[in-house]
Amino acid sequence: MTQSKPNKPAPLKVSTAEKGPFNLLRPIQILAISLYFMFDTILHLLLTFQISTFLSISAFQSAWFARFWAFFGPLSAENAAPAVMPLLQNHARGVCLDIGPGSGQWLYLFQRANNPDITKIYGVEPNVGLHPALRESARKAGLENVYEVIGCGAEELQTKGGLQPGSIDTIITVQCLCSIPTPQKIIKELYPLLKSGGQWLVFEHIKTKYQGSFVGYWQKAINIVWPHMLGGCNTTRPTDEWLLKTGDWKKVNLYPGAGEGPYDTMPHVIGTLTKK
Template identity: 65%
Template sequence: MPPTSQEAGPVNLLRPLLLMAYSGYYIIPTIIESILAFNFKPFKSFDDFKSAWFARFWVWFGPRSTENAGQSVMPLLRNSAQGVCLDIGPGSGEWLYMFAQANNKDITKIYGVEPNPGMHKKLRENAVKAGLGDVYEIVGCGAEDLATKGGVEKGSIDTIITVQCLCSIPTPEKIIRDLYPYLKPGGRWLVYEHVRTKYQSDFVGYWQKAVNLAWPTFFNGCDITRPTDEWLLQAGDWEEVSLRAGKGEGKYDTVPHVMGTLTKRK
Protein backbone atom coordinates (compact mmCIF):
# COMPACT_ATOMS: atom_id res chain seq x y z
CA MET A 1 0.00 0.00 0.00
CA PRO A 2 2.40 2.74 -1.17
CA PRO A 3 1.58 6.35 -0.32
CA THR A 4 0.05 8.46 -3.08
CA SER A 5 1.85 11.28 -4.87
CA GLN A 6 3.25 14.01 -2.65
CA GLU A 7 1.54 17.40 -2.76
CA ALA A 8 2.83 19.19 0.36
CA GLY A 9 6.33 20.43 1.09
CA PRO A 10 8.50 20.41 4.25
CA VAL A 11 6.46 23.23 5.85
CA ASN A 12 3.67 20.67 6.23
CA LEU A 13 5.70 19.13 9.06
CA LEU A 14 4.64 22.10 11.22
CA ARG A 15 0.91 21.48 10.74
CA PRO A 16 0.55 19.26 13.87
CA LEU A 17 1.90 22.13 16.00
CA LEU A 18 -0.80 24.44 14.65
CA LEU A 19 -3.51 21.87 15.35
CA MET A 20 -2.29 21.40 18.93
CA ALA A 21 -2.36 25.19 19.38
CA TYR A 22 -6.00 25.23 18.28
CA SER A 23 -6.80 22.54 20.84
CA GLY A 24 -4.85 24.27 23.61
CA TYR A 25 -6.83 27.46 23.09
CA TYR A 26 -9.94 25.68 24.44
CA ILE A 27 -8.43 24.96 27.86
CA ILE A 28 -9.39 28.36 29.31
CA PRO A 29 -12.98 28.43 27.89
CA THR A 30 -13.49 24.92 29.30
CA ILE A 31 -12.43 26.07 32.78
CA ILE A 32 -14.58 29.21 32.66
CA GLU A 33 -17.66 27.41 31.29
CA SER A 34 -17.42 24.66 33.92
CA ILE A 35 -17.16 27.17 36.78
CA LEU A 36 -20.05 29.31 35.52
CA ALA A 37 -22.21 26.19 35.17
CA PHE A 38 -21.19 24.99 38.67
CA ASN A 39 -19.99 21.80 37.01
CA PHE A 40 -16.93 20.74 38.98
CA LYS A 41 -16.65 17.19 37.65
CA PRO A 42 -13.93 18.17 35.12
CA PHE A 43 -11.73 19.23 38.04
CA LYS A 44 -11.92 15.90 39.85
CA SER A 45 -9.30 14.29 37.61
CA PHE A 46 -7.18 15.18 34.60
CA ASP A 47 -8.96 12.52 32.55
CA ASP A 48 -12.34 14.14 33.33
CA PHE A 49 -10.95 17.53 32.38
CA LYS A 50 -9.48 16.24 29.11
CA SER A 51 -12.85 14.73 28.17
CA ALA A 52 -14.64 18.04 28.80
CA TRP A 53 -11.87 20.03 27.10
CA PHE A 54 -11.83 17.81 24.02
CA ALA A 55 -15.62 17.72 23.75
CA ARG A 56 -15.74 21.53 23.71
CA PHE A 57 -12.84 21.75 21.23
CA TRP A 58 -14.26 19.09 18.92
CA VAL A 59 -17.64 20.78 18.60
CA TRP A 60 -15.70 23.61 16.93
CA PHE A 61 -12.95 21.62 15.21
CA GLY A 62 -14.92 18.53 14.14
CA PRO A 63 -16.86 20.22 11.31
CA ARG A 64 -13.67 21.87 10.04
CA SER A 65 -11.82 18.56 10.14
CA THR A 66 -14.69 17.00 8.21
CA GLU A 67 -14.58 19.71 5.57
CA ASN A 68 -10.83 19.26 5.16
CA ALA A 69 -11.04 15.47 4.80
CA GLY A 70 -14.39 15.40 3.03
CA GLN A 71 -13.02 14.84 -0.46
CA SER A 72 -11.34 11.65 0.72
CA VAL A 73 -14.04 10.36 3.04
CA MET A 74 -17.12 11.15 0.96
CA PRO A 75 -16.44 8.56 -1.78
CA LEU A 76 -15.70 5.99 0.93
CA LEU A 77 -18.86 6.50 3.02
CA ARG A 78 -21.51 7.62 0.55
CA ASN A 79 -23.51 4.71 -0.89
CA SER A 80 -21.21 2.22 0.89
CA ALA A 81 -22.90 1.61 4.25
CA GLN A 82 -25.84 -0.78 4.29
CA GLY A 83 -28.00 -2.87 6.59
CA VAL A 84 -27.17 -2.77 10.29
CA CYS A 85 -24.16 -0.49 10.88
CA LEU A 86 -21.71 -0.09 13.73
CA ASP A 87 -20.38 3.48 13.80
CA ILE A 88 -17.36 3.43 16.10
CA GLY A 89 -16.36 6.67 17.85
CA PRO A 90 -18.59 9.06 15.86
CA GLY A 91 -17.76 11.99 18.16
CA SER A 92 -20.28 14.77 17.57
CA GLY A 93 -21.53 13.14 14.37
CA GLU A 94 -19.81 15.33 11.81
CA TRP A 95 -19.89 12.53 9.21
CA LEU A 96 -23.52 11.55 9.65
CA TYR A 97 -24.81 13.59 6.72
CA MET A 98 -23.02 11.08 4.48
CA PHE A 99 -25.16 8.29 5.93
CA ALA A 100 -28.41 10.11 5.15
CA GLN A 101 -30.87 7.63 3.70
CA ALA A 102 -31.00 9.65 0.49
CA ASN A 103 -27.38 8.53 -0.03
CA ASN A 104 -27.57 5.13 1.69
CA LYS A 105 -31.06 3.78 1.15
CA ASP A 106 -30.14 0.29 2.36
CA ILE A 107 -29.30 1.36 5.94
CA THR A 108 -31.76 -0.11 8.44
CA LYS A 109 -30.02 0.63 11.76
CA ILE A 110 -26.92 2.45 13.01
CA TYR A 111 -25.37 1.92 16.44
CA GLY A 112 -23.25 4.98 17.27
CA VAL A 113 -20.66 3.77 19.78
CA GLU A 114 -19.51 6.94 21.56
CA PRO A 115 -18.23 6.65 25.17
CA ASN A 116 -17.79 10.41 25.71
CA PRO A 117 -21.13 11.72 27.06
CA GLY A 118 -20.06 15.27 26.24
CA MET A 119 -20.54 14.39 22.56
CA HIS A 120 -24.03 12.84 22.84
CA LYS A 121 -26.18 15.96 22.58
CA LYS A 122 -24.53 17.17 19.37
CA LEU A 123 -24.38 13.60 18.03
CA ARG A 124 -28.14 13.22 18.50
CA GLU A 125 -28.75 16.61 16.85
CA ASN A 126 -26.66 15.67 13.83
CA ALA A 127 -28.39 12.29 13.55
CA VAL A 128 -31.78 14.00 13.45
CA LYS A 129 -30.46 16.64 11.03
CA ALA A 130 -29.29 13.87 8.69
CA GLY A 131 -32.74 12.27 8.79
CA LEU A 132 -31.43 9.33 10.83
CA GLY A 133 -33.31 10.04 14.07
CA ASP A 134 -35.38 6.88 13.78
CA VAL A 135 -32.49 4.53 12.94
CA TYR A 136 -29.54 6.00 14.89
CA GLU A 137 -29.05 4.68 18.43
CA ILE A 138 -26.30 6.10 20.61
CA VAL A 139 -24.44 3.43 22.59
CA GLY A 140 -22.64 5.12 25.48
CA CYS A 141 -19.81 2.67 26.04
CA GLY A 142 -16.46 1.80 24.55
CA ALA A 143 -16.10 -0.65 21.69
CA GLU A 144 -14.60 -3.12 24.15
CA ASP A 145 -17.93 -3.27 26.05
CA LEU A 146 -20.28 -3.73 23.10
CA ALA A 147 -21.42 -7.22 24.02
CA THR A 148 -21.80 -6.64 27.78
CA LYS A 149 -23.10 -3.05 27.90
CA GLY A 150 -24.12 -2.21 24.35
CA GLY A 151 -26.43 -5.15 23.67
CA VAL A 152 -24.98 -5.74 20.19
CA GLU A 153 -24.82 -9.39 19.09
CA LYS A 154 -21.84 -10.84 17.27
CA GLY A 155 -22.46 -11.74 13.63
CA SER A 156 -25.27 -9.14 13.39
CA ILE A 157 -23.47 -6.24 11.67
CA ASP A 158 -23.43 -5.59 7.91
CA THR A 159 -21.10 -2.56 8.01
CA ILE A 160 -18.49 -1.37 10.51
CA ILE A 161 -17.42 2.26 10.13
CA THR A 162 -14.25 3.61 11.73
CA VAL A 163 -13.33 7.19 10.84
CA GLN A 164 -10.42 8.68 12.77
CA CYS A 165 -11.27 6.83 15.96
CA LEU A 166 -9.00 3.76 16.18
CA CYS A 167 -6.12 6.11 16.95
CA SER A 168 -7.64 6.92 20.35
CA ILE A 169 -9.36 3.69 21.41
CA PRO A 170 -7.58 1.87 24.27
CA THR A 171 -5.91 -1.45 23.35
CA PRO A 172 -6.67 -0.90 19.64
CA GLU A 173 -5.14 -4.12 18.31
CA LYS A 174 -7.31 -6.20 20.64
CA ILE A 175 -10.45 -4.16 19.90
CA ILE A 176 -9.95 -4.50 16.15
CA ARG A 177 -9.76 -8.28 16.61
CA ASP A 178 -12.81 -8.17 18.88
CA LEU A 179 -14.85 -6.12 16.39
CA TYR A 180 -14.25 -8.55 13.52
CA PRO A 181 -16.70 -11.20 14.86
CA TYR A 182 -19.52 -8.64 14.88
CA LEU A 183 -19.45 -8.57 11.08
CA LYS A 184 -21.70 -10.93 9.18
CA PRO A 185 -20.03 -13.08 6.50
CA GLY A 186 -19.70 -10.76 3.51
CA GLY A 187 -19.92 -7.71 5.79
CA ARG A 188 -17.72 -4.70 5.07
CA TRP A 189 -15.43 -2.60 7.22
CA LEU A 190 -15.11 1.01 6.02
CA VAL A 191 -11.99 2.70 7.34
CA TYR A 192 -10.36 6.15 7.31
CA GLU A 193 -7.73 6.27 10.03
CA HIS A 194 -4.49 7.84 11.19
CA VAL A 195 -1.57 5.44 10.80
CA ARG A 196 2.15 5.23 11.39
CA THR A 197 4.05 6.84 8.52
CA LYS A 198 5.51 4.50 5.93
CA TYR A 199 8.62 6.71 5.79
CA GLN A 200 10.17 5.37 8.98
CA SER A 201 13.74 5.88 7.82
CA ASP A 202 13.14 9.53 6.80
CA PHE A 203 12.96 12.58 9.08
CA VAL A 204 9.17 12.36 9.30
CA GLY A 205 9.44 8.96 11.00
CA TYR A 206 11.37 10.48 13.90
CA TRP A 207 9.32 13.70 13.84
CA GLN A 208 6.07 11.74 14.08
CA LYS A 209 7.32 9.95 17.21
CA ALA A 210 8.39 13.29 18.75
CA VAL A 211 5.06 14.99 17.98
CA ASN A 212 3.23 12.01 19.42
CA LEU A 213 4.71 12.68 22.86
CA ALA A 214 2.33 15.66 23.17
CA TRP A 215 -0.36 14.95 20.57
CA PRO A 216 -2.41 12.47 22.68
CA THR A 217 -2.84 15.09 25.45
CA PHE A 218 -4.21 17.69 23.04
CA PHE A 219 -6.36 15.22 21.06
CA ASN A 220 -7.93 13.10 23.81
CA GLY A 221 -5.62 10.09 23.61
CA CYS A 222 -5.15 10.01 19.84
CA ASP A 223 -1.96 8.10 18.95
CA ILE A 224 -0.71 8.87 15.43
CA THR A 225 1.99 6.16 15.44
CA ARG A 226 -0.24 3.07 15.41
CA PRO A 227 0.09 0.55 12.53
CA THR A 228 -3.70 0.34 12.33
CA ASP A 229 -3.70 -0.81 8.71
CA GLU A 230 -1.54 -3.82 9.64
CA TRP A 231 -3.79 -4.69 12.60
CA LEU A 232 -6.87 -4.57 10.37
CA LEU A 233 -5.30 -6.96 7.87
CA GLN A 234 -4.45 -9.37 10.71
CA ALA A 235 -7.89 -9.17 12.37
CA GLY A 236 -9.48 -12.06 10.48
CA ASP A 237 -10.14 -13.74 7.16
CA TRP A 238 -10.84 -11.14 4.47
CA GLU A 239 -12.29 -11.99 1.08
CA GLU A 240 -11.39 -8.63 -0.41
CA VAL A 241 -9.13 -5.80 0.76
CA SER A 242 -8.97 -2.38 -0.85
CA LEU A 243 -6.79 -0.04 1.23
CA ARG A 244 -4.77 2.97 0.11
CA ALA A 245 -2.95 5.95 1.57
CA GLY A 246 -4.67 9.30 1.97
CA LYS A 247 -4.85 11.43 -1.16
CA GLY A 248 -1.66 13.35 -1.79
CA GLU A 249 0.02 12.18 1.42
CA GLY A 250 3.77 11.61 1.41
CA LYS A 251 6.96 11.99 3.39
CA TYR A 252 6.04 15.40 4.82
CA ASP A 253 2.79 14.21 6.41
CA THR A 254 3.14 13.70 10.15
CA VAL A 255 -0.49 12.55 10.50
CA PRO A 256 -1.05 10.29 7.46
CA HIS A 257 -4.09 8.09 6.84
CA VAL A 258 -5.19 4.75 5.49
CA MET A 259 -8.57 4.51 3.79
CA GLY A 260 -10.67 1.90 2.03
CA THR A 261 -12.70 -1.25 2.65
CA LEU A 262 -12.23 -4.80 3.89
CA THR A 263 -14.83 -7.46 3.16
CA LYS A 264 -15.24 -10.47 5.46
CA ARG A 265 -15.06 -13.84 3.78
CA LYS A 266 -18.45 -15.52 3.30
Protein backbone atom coordinates in the same frame (compact mmCIF):
# COMPACT_ATOMS: atom_id res chain seq x y z
CA MET B 1 -26.17 30.69 34.64
CA THR B 2 -23.84 32.67 32.40
CA GLN B 3 -21.76 30.64 29.96
CA SER B 4 -18.49 31.78 28.43
CA LYS B 5 -18.51 32.78 24.78
CA PRO B 6 -14.86 33.32 23.87
CA ASN B 7 -13.72 34.39 20.46
CA LYS B 8 -12.92 31.36 18.32
CA PRO B 9 -9.51 30.87 16.71
CA ALA B 10 -9.30 31.31 12.97
CA PRO B 11 -10.32 28.20 10.98
CA LEU B 12 -7.50 25.90 9.97
CA LYS B 13 -7.78 24.67 6.39
CA VAL B 14 -5.17 22.34 4.93
CA SER B 15 -5.68 20.82 1.51
CA THR B 16 -5.56 17.03 1.32
CA ALA B 17 -3.25 17.45 -1.67
CA GLU B 18 -0.89 19.92 0.00
CA LYS B 19 2.78 18.88 -0.21
CA GLY B 20 6.13 20.13 1.04
CA PRO B 21 8.01 20.67 4.32
CA PHE B 22 5.41 23.12 5.68
CA ASN B 23 3.07 20.14 6.09
CA LEU B 24 5.25 19.19 9.07
CA LEU B 25 3.87 22.21 10.92
CA ARG B 26 0.24 21.12 10.72
CA PRO B 27 0.27 19.19 14.04
CA ILE B 28 1.74 22.26 15.78
CA GLN B 29 -1.21 24.32 14.53
CA ILE B 30 -3.69 21.75 15.82
CA LEU B 31 -1.95 21.51 19.20
CA ALA B 32 -2.16 25.31 19.53
CA ILE B 33 -5.92 25.22 18.92
CA SER B 34 -6.31 22.44 21.48
CA LEU B 35 -4.35 24.50 24.02
CA TYR B 36 -6.68 27.44 23.39
CA PHE B 37 -9.67 25.24 24.19
CA MET B 38 -8.05 23.99 27.39
CA PHE B 39 -8.18 27.53 28.76
CA ASP B 40 -11.62 28.00 27.21
CA THR B 41 -12.84 24.91 29.08
CA ILE B 42 -11.37 26.08 32.37
CA LEU B 43 -13.14 29.42 32.01
CA HIS B 44 -16.41 27.76 31.01
CA LEU B 45 -16.35 25.38 33.99
CA LEU B 46 -15.61 28.21 36.40
CA LEU B 47 -18.35 30.46 35.04
CA THR B 48 -20.91 27.65 35.13
CA PHE B 49 -19.82 26.49 38.62
CA GLN B 50 -18.93 22.98 37.44
CA ILE B 51 -16.08 22.86 39.95
CA SER B 52 -16.40 19.10 40.51
CA THR B 53 -15.11 18.47 36.99
CA PHE B 54 -11.68 19.68 38.10
CA LEU B 55 -11.54 16.87 40.66
CA SER B 56 -11.22 14.23 37.94
CA ILE B 57 -8.53 14.37 35.26
CA SER B 58 -10.57 12.15 32.94
CA ALA B 59 -13.71 14.26 33.43
CA PHE B 60 -11.80 17.46 32.68
CA GLN B 61 -10.13 15.94 29.60
CA SER B 62 -13.52 14.74 28.39
CA ALA B 63 -15.03 18.22 28.79
CA TRP B 64 -11.96 19.80 27.17
CA PHE B 65 -12.02 17.51 24.16
CA ALA B 66 -15.79 17.89 23.73
CA ARG B 67 -15.44 21.69 23.46
CA PHE B 68 -12.37 21.44 21.24
CA TRP B 69 -13.98 18.90 18.90
CA ALA B 70 -17.24 20.85 18.64
CA PHE B 71 -15.12 23.52 16.95
CA PHE B 72 -12.41 21.51 15.23
CA GLY B 73 -14.48 18.47 14.22
CA PRO B 74 -16.28 20.27 11.36
CA LEU B 75 -12.97 21.69 10.11
CA SER B 76 -11.38 18.26 10.22
CA ALA B 77 -14.37 16.86 8.36
CA GLU B 78 -14.08 19.58 5.70
CA ASN B 79 -10.43 18.70 5.10
CA ALA B 80 -11.12 14.97 5.02
CA ALA B 81 -14.33 15.16 2.95
CA PRO B 82 -12.71 14.50 -0.46
CA ALA B 83 -11.51 11.12 0.84
CA VAL B 84 -14.34 10.22 3.22
CA MET B 85 -17.35 11.07 1.05
CA PRO B 86 -16.61 8.51 -1.68
CA LEU B 87 -15.89 5.92 1.02
CA LEU B 88 -19.05 6.34 3.10
CA GLN B 89 -21.68 7.56 0.66
CA ASN B 90 -23.67 4.68 -0.83
CA HIS B 91 -21.38 2.01 0.70
CA ALA B 92 -23.00 1.49 4.11
CA ARG B 93 -25.84 -1.04 4.17
CA GLY B 94 -27.96 -3.08 6.55
CA VAL B 95 -27.10 -2.88 10.24
CA CYS B 96 -24.17 -0.50 10.71
CA LEU B 97 -21.75 -0.02 13.57
CA ASP B 98 -20.39 3.54 13.67
CA ILE B 99 -17.38 3.52 16.00
CA GLY B 100 -16.37 6.78 17.67
CA PRO B 101 -18.62 9.14 15.66
CA GLY B 102 -17.82 12.10 17.92
CA SER B 103 -20.32 14.89 17.30
CA GLY B 104 -21.66 13.18 14.17
CA GLN B 105 -20.06 15.32 11.48
CA TRP B 106 -20.35 12.50 8.92
CA LEU B 107 -23.95 11.48 9.55
CA TYR B 108 -25.28 13.51 6.64
CA LEU B 109 -23.61 10.95 4.36
CA PHE B 110 -25.91 8.25 5.75
CA GLN B 111 -29.15 10.00 4.81
CA ARG B 112 -31.71 7.50 3.57
CA ALA B 113 -31.87 9.15 0.15
CA ASN B 114 -28.20 8.24 -0.40
CA ASN B 115 -28.20 4.97 1.55
CA PRO B 116 -31.64 3.35 1.24
CA ASP B 117 -30.26 -0.05 2.27
CA ILE B 118 -29.39 1.09 5.81
CA THR B 119 -31.78 -0.41 8.35
CA LYS B 120 -30.06 0.54 11.63
CA ILE B 121 -26.98 2.45 12.81
CA TYR B 122 -25.43 2.00 16.24
CA GLY B 123 -23.26 4.99 17.13
CA VAL B 124 -20.68 3.89 19.70
CA GLU B 125 -19.43 7.02 21.48
CA PRO B 126 -18.05 6.66 25.04
CA ASN B 127 -17.60 10.44 25.49
CA VAL B 128 -21.02 11.40 26.88
CA GLY B 129 -20.15 15.08 26.44
CA LEU B 130 -20.55 14.57 22.71
CA HIS B 131 -23.91 12.77 22.89
CA PRO B 132 -26.17 15.88 22.61
CA ALA B 133 -24.38 17.06 19.46
CA LEU B 134 -24.36 13.50 18.07
CA ARG B 135 -28.11 13.10 18.54
CA GLU B 136 -28.71 16.51 16.99
CA SER B 137 -26.60 15.52 13.96
CA ALA B 138 -28.69 12.36 13.61
CA ARG B 139 -31.88 14.43 13.77
CA LYS B 140 -30.64 16.85 11.10
CA ALA B 141 -29.75 13.92 8.85
CA GLY B 142 -33.25 12.49 9.26
CA LEU B 143 -31.87 9.45 11.10
CA GLU B 144 -33.51 9.92 14.51
CA ASN B 145 -35.49 6.67 14.08
CA VAL B 146 -32.47 4.78 12.70
CA TYR B 147 -29.49 6.03 14.68
CA GLU B 148 -29.06 4.75 18.25
CA VAL B 149 -26.31 6.16 20.46
CA ILE B 150 -24.50 3.60 22.63
CA GLY B 151 -22.52 5.19 25.44
CA CYS B 152 -19.98 2.46 26.10
CA GLY B 153 -16.55 1.55 24.81
CA ALA B 154 -16.18 -0.56 21.68
CA GLU B 155 -14.76 -3.35 23.85
CA GLU B 156 -18.10 -3.54 25.73
CA LEU B 157 -20.42 -3.94 22.76
CA GLN B 158 -21.27 -7.56 23.45
CA THR B 159 -21.56 -7.23 27.24
CA LYS B 160 -23.18 -3.79 27.61
CA GLY B 161 -24.28 -3.02 24.06
CA GLY B 162 -26.09 -6.33 23.55
CA LEU B 163 -24.66 -6.90 20.05
CA GLN B 164 -24.20 -10.47 18.90
CA PRO B 165 -21.47 -12.01 16.69
CA GLY B 166 -22.36 -11.94 13.00
CA SER B 167 -25.03 -9.25 13.48
CA ILE B 168 -23.36 -6.31 11.68
CA ASP B 169 -23.33 -5.67 7.93
CA THR B 170 -21.06 -2.59 7.96
CA ILE B 171 -18.43 -1.42 10.43
CA ILE B 172 -17.39 2.22 10.11
CA THR B 173 -14.17 3.53 11.65
CA VAL B 174 -13.35 7.11 10.71
CA GLN B 175 -10.51 8.69 12.68
CA CYS B 176 -11.31 6.73 15.83
CA LEU B 177 -8.94 3.73 16.05
CA CYS B 178 -6.16 6.25 16.59
CA SER B 179 -7.67 7.24 19.96
CA ILE B 180 -9.00 3.95 21.37
CA PRO B 181 -6.81 2.85 24.32
CA THR B 182 -6.42 -0.79 23.19
CA PRO B 183 -6.87 -0.72 19.39
CA GLN B 184 -5.55 -4.19 18.57
CA LYS B 185 -7.89 -5.73 21.13
CA ILE B 186 -10.84 -3.68 19.85
CA ILE B 187 -10.18 -4.63 16.23
CA LYS B 188 -10.14 -8.30 17.21
CA GLU B 189 -13.40 -7.90 19.15
CA LEU B 190 -15.15 -5.99 16.35
CA TYR B 191 -14.23 -8.50 13.65
CA PRO B 192 -16.54 -11.31 14.94
CA LEU B 193 -19.50 -8.89 14.97
CA LEU B 194 -19.20 -8.51 11.19
CA LYS B 195 -21.27 -10.86 9.04
CA SER B 196 -19.71 -12.98 6.33
CA GLY B 197 -19.58 -10.70 3.29
CA GLY B 198 -19.85 -7.63 5.52
CA GLN B 199 -17.66 -4.60 4.91
CA TRP B 200 -15.34 -2.62 7.16
CA LEU B 201 -15.05 1.01 5.98
CA VAL B 202 -11.77 2.61 7.10
CA PHE B 203 -10.35 6.14 7.26
CA GLU B 204 -7.63 6.26 9.90
CA HIS B 205 -4.36 7.90 10.89
CA ILE B 206 -1.46 5.47 10.66
CA LYS B 207 2.24 5.21 11.36
CA THR B 208 4.20 6.84 8.54
CA LYS B 209 5.73 4.50 6.00
CA TYR B 210 8.80 6.77 5.87
CA GLN B 211 10.54 5.28 8.88
CA GLY B 212 14.19 6.30 9.05
CA SER B 213 13.50 9.71 7.50
CA PHE B 214 12.87 12.96 9.41
CA VAL B 215 9.07 12.56 9.40
CA GLY B 216 9.38 9.23 11.22
CA TYR B 217 11.26 10.82 14.11
CA TRP B 218 9.05 13.94 14.00
CA GLN B 219 5.91 11.82 14.22
CA LYS B 220 7.27 10.06 17.33
CA ALA B 221 8.24 13.40 18.91
CA ILE B 222 4.79 14.93 18.27
CA ASN B 223 3.17 11.84 19.72
CA ILE B 224 4.73 12.53 23.14
CA VAL B 225 2.20 15.33 23.77
CA TRP B 226 -0.42 14.66 21.06
CA PRO B 227 -2.50 12.00 22.91
CA HIS B 228 -2.78 14.20 26.02
CA MET B 229 -4.13 17.16 24.04
CA LEU B 230 -6.17 15.41 21.35
CA GLY B 231 -8.47 13.09 23.29
CA GLY B 232 -6.06 10.14 23.38
CA CYS B 233 -5.32 10.20 19.64
CA ASN B 234 -2.08 8.40 18.75
CA THR B 235 -0.27 9.24 15.51
CA THR B 236 2.09 6.23 15.39
CA ARG B 237 -0.24 3.22 15.18
CA PRO B 238 0.13 0.73 12.27
CA THR B 239 -3.66 0.36 12.14
CA ASP B 240 -3.67 -0.86 8.53
CA GLU B 241 -1.37 -3.75 9.47
CA TRP B 242 -3.51 -4.67 12.48
CA LEU B 243 -6.67 -4.73 10.37
CA LEU B 244 -5.10 -6.96 7.74
CA LYS B 245 -3.91 -9.46 10.36
CA THR B 246 -7.10 -9.61 12.42
CA GLY B 247 -8.99 -12.17 10.30
CA ASP B 248 -9.81 -13.61 6.89
CA TRP B 249 -10.70 -11.05 4.24
CA LYS B 250 -12.28 -11.91 0.92
CA LYS B 251 -11.38 -8.56 -0.59
CA VAL B 252 -9.08 -5.76 0.53
CA ASN B 253 -9.07 -2.31 -1.06
CA LEU B 254 -6.86 -0.02 1.03
CA TYR B 255 -4.92 2.99 -0.25
CA PRO B 256 -3.06 6.04 1.14
CA GLY B 257 -4.41 9.58 1.34
CA ALA B 258 -4.14 11.73 -1.77
CA GLY B 259 -0.90 13.67 -1.93
CA GLU B 260 0.42 12.24 1.32
CA GLY B 261 4.12 11.55 1.45
CA PRO B 262 7.38 12.18 3.33
CA TYR B 263 6.18 15.44 4.89
CA ASP B 264 2.93 14.16 6.39
CA THR B 265 3.00 13.58 10.14
CA MET B 266 -0.55 12.21 10.06
CA PRO B 267 -0.86 9.99 6.97
CA HIS B 268 -4.01 7.93 6.41
CA VAL B 269 -5.20 4.57 5.25
CA ILE B 270 -8.49 4.64 3.34
CA GLY B 271 -10.70 1.93 1.88
CA THR B 272 -12.67 -1.22 2.54
CA LEU B 273 -12.16 -4.77 3.78
CA THR B 274 -14.75 -7.44 2.99
CA LYS B 275 -15.04 -10.43 5.33
CA LYS B 276 -15.01 -13.97 3.95
